[in-house]
Amino acid sequence: GAVVSQxxxxxxxxxxxxxxxxxxxxxxxATTMFWYRQFPKQSLMLMATSNxxxxxxxxxxxEKDKFLINHASLTLSTLTVTSxxxxxxxxxxxxxxxxxxxxxxxxxxxxxxxxVV
Amino acid sequence: xxxxxxxxxxxxxxxGDSAVIKCTYSDSASNYFPWYKQELGKGxxxxxxxxxxxxEKKDQRIAVTLNKTAKHFSLHITETQPEDSAVYFCAAKNTxxxxxxxxxxxxxxxxx
Numbered sequence: 287g288a289v290v291s292q293x294x295x296x297x298x299x300x301x302x303x304x305x306x307x308x309x310x311x312x313x314x315x316a317t318t319m320f321w322y323r324q325f326p327k328q329s330l331m332l333m334a335t336s337n338x339x340x341x342x343x344x345x346x347x348x349e350k351d352k353f354l355i356n357h358a359s360l361t362l363s364t365l366t367v368t369s370x371x372x373x374x375x376x377x378x379x380x381x382x383x384x385x386x387x388x389x390x391x392x393x394x395x396x397x398x399x400x401x402v403v
Numbered sequence: 404x405x406x407x408x409x410x411x412x413x414x415x416x417x418x419g420d421s422a423v424i425k426c427t428y429s430d431s432a433s434n435y436f437p438w439y440k441q442e443l444g445k446g447x448x449x450x451x452x453x454x455x456x457x458x459e460k461k462d463q464r465i466a467v468t469l470n471k472t473a474k475h476f477s478l479h480i481t482e483t484q485p486e487d488s489a490v491y492f493c494a495a496k497n498t499x500x501x502x503x504x505x506x507x508x509x510x511x512x513x514x515x
Contacts, residue, residue: 330505399444
């Protein structure tokens with residue numbers, strides 16, 4: 287299957303600082319990338335949908351000024367958690383979808399465990 | 404919008420037994436149904452998917468069935484192994500929309 291690489295896998299930051307998470311599609315071009323947040327023992331919660339070259343579409347209740355998403359190329363999207371607070375601690379996961387073909391399959395990155403202290 | 408329900412929330416089986424996880428969806432326009440396996444501390448991994456033009460798909464020990472009339476689909480794992488232990492998520496999507504709607508997940512535990 288297609289490979290989506292997410293970096294870093296774990297990050298600890300101080301409250302008030304910003305953290306950037308990268309999501310790369312390694313062997314395909316992704317028109318669309320998605321960012322999810324997952325709390326322990328819960329399902330994935332979609333935060334935003336990112337299309338290359340355009341502004342991200344945020345789900346209701348997600349603060350776009352706090353969770354900055356940039357999708358500058360067909361292989362890279364970034365999520366920046368600005369002015370992080372302990373309540374932002376969570377597991378963040380990206381996924382990417384194929385440019386060609388049926389364009390439905392979504393492949394996920396390994397996830398990033400963010401801990402804000 | 405689409406709503407996906409998944410049952411059971413936890414499932415314990417003995418090694419070698421079969422496991423079945425069921426999902427129902429609400430939007431009759433949904434036409435793509437993937438299943439993901441998520442191991443602890445990792446991202447979900449696509450294990451099998453089915454589109455609405457077929458009723459069943461099989462890949463070795465894993466199979467998925469789809470009943471469009473009843474709007475439910477199921478994951479079947481035969482000859483379970485301890486390494487099958489993980490959380491499994493179903494999802495549904497309408498090609499008219501970009502996003503997947505996920506079920507609540509099933510924690511499968513396969514005991515040796």
